[in-house]
Amino acid sequence: MAKFEHHVFVCTNVREPGSARPSCTSDGKGPLHTLFKDEIRDAGIKATVRANKAGCLDQCEHGPTVVVYPEAVWYGFVQPGDVVEIVREHLVNGRPVERLMLPDGCINTARCMHRQV
Amino acid sequence: MAKFEHHVFVCTNVREPGSARPSCTSDGKGPLHTLFKDEIRDAGIKATVRANKAGCLDQCEHGPTVVVYPEAVWYGFVQPGDVVEIVREHLVNGRPVERLMLPDGCINTARCMHRQV
Numbered sequence: 001m002a003k004f005e006h007h008v009f010v011c012t013n014v015r016e017p018g019s020a021r022p023s024c025t026s027d028g029k030g031p032l033h034t035l036f037k038d039e040i041r042d043a044g045i046k047a048t049v050r051a052n053k054a055g056c057l058d059q060c061e062h063g064p065t066v067v068v069y070p071e072a073v074w075y076g077f078v079q080p081g082d083v084v085e086i087v088r089e090h091l092v093n094g095r096p097v098e099r100l101m102l103p104d105g106c107i108n109t110a111r112c113m114h115r116q117v
Numbered sequence: 118m119a120k121f122e123h124h125v126f127v128c129t130n131v132r133e134p135g136s137a138r139p140s141c142t143s144d145g146k147g148p149l150h151t152l153f154k155d156e157i158r159d160a161g162i163k164a165t166v167r168a169n170k171a172g173c174l175d176q177c178e179h180g181p182t183v184v185v186y187p188e189a190v191w192y193g194f195v196q197p198g199d200v201v202e203i204v205r206e207h208l209v210n211g212r213p214v215e216r217l218m219l220p221d222g223c224i225n226t227a228r229c230m231h232r233q234v
Binding site: 001002004007009010033047049050052053054055056057058067069070071072074104105107108 | 119120121124126128150164167169170171172173174175184186187188189191220221222225233
């Protein structure tokens with residue numbers, strides 16, 4: 001074995017109530033990480049693809065946020081119902097799900113259509 | 118702004134006492150993540166490099182474990198005193214620190230020199 005073909009980082013960050021920026025989960029866990037793990041297992045790619053919990057990915061206005069490396073594909077506003085499509089299309093078939101991808105201009109920016117400072 | 122030039126994931130996982138596999142931290146935090154954040158800030162690369170907490174990276178026998186994407190460089194047995202070198206050499210100057218890198222044969226394997234199942 002060697003490095004992961006895909007390494008999926010799922011933000012599980014939760015902030016204090018009233019924080020200036022939103023949280024990706026309300027409980028520090030959220031449903032997405034477990035759903036990714038289950039779908040990756042069911043797709044038979046568990047040996048080469050890992051779903052990982054991550055702390056704050058700093059894209060809070062686009063959460064729940066997921067990033068897939070090494071290809072550095074960022075997904076935003078990911079809902080539980082999107083996980084099957086990301087796993088089957090992107091992680092199995094190598095076709096990132098464009099409708100869920102964050103534009104480069106939304107990443108690490110002080111201002112975008114989702115973040116008005 | 119756009120995607121991170123380097124995205125550093127620091128395992129902060131902690132297991133129950135008596136677990137079959139070791140933990141990367143004893144308290145779910147550990148010193149490494151904060152040290153990376155501080156050194157990245159001091160090196161002036163905070164805008165393009167992020168140090169992120171991560172859940173279990175599944176390389177427990179090589180912990181504390183750190184992986185840097187998109188280049189997928191894995192570091193094992195990272196000690197607090199190693200952080201300055203990783204930041205200055207790898208993240209600033211683009212030269213991964215070979216003495217701390219895990220061989221590909223140690224990653225995602227059921228058996229290596231560090232993992233005897």
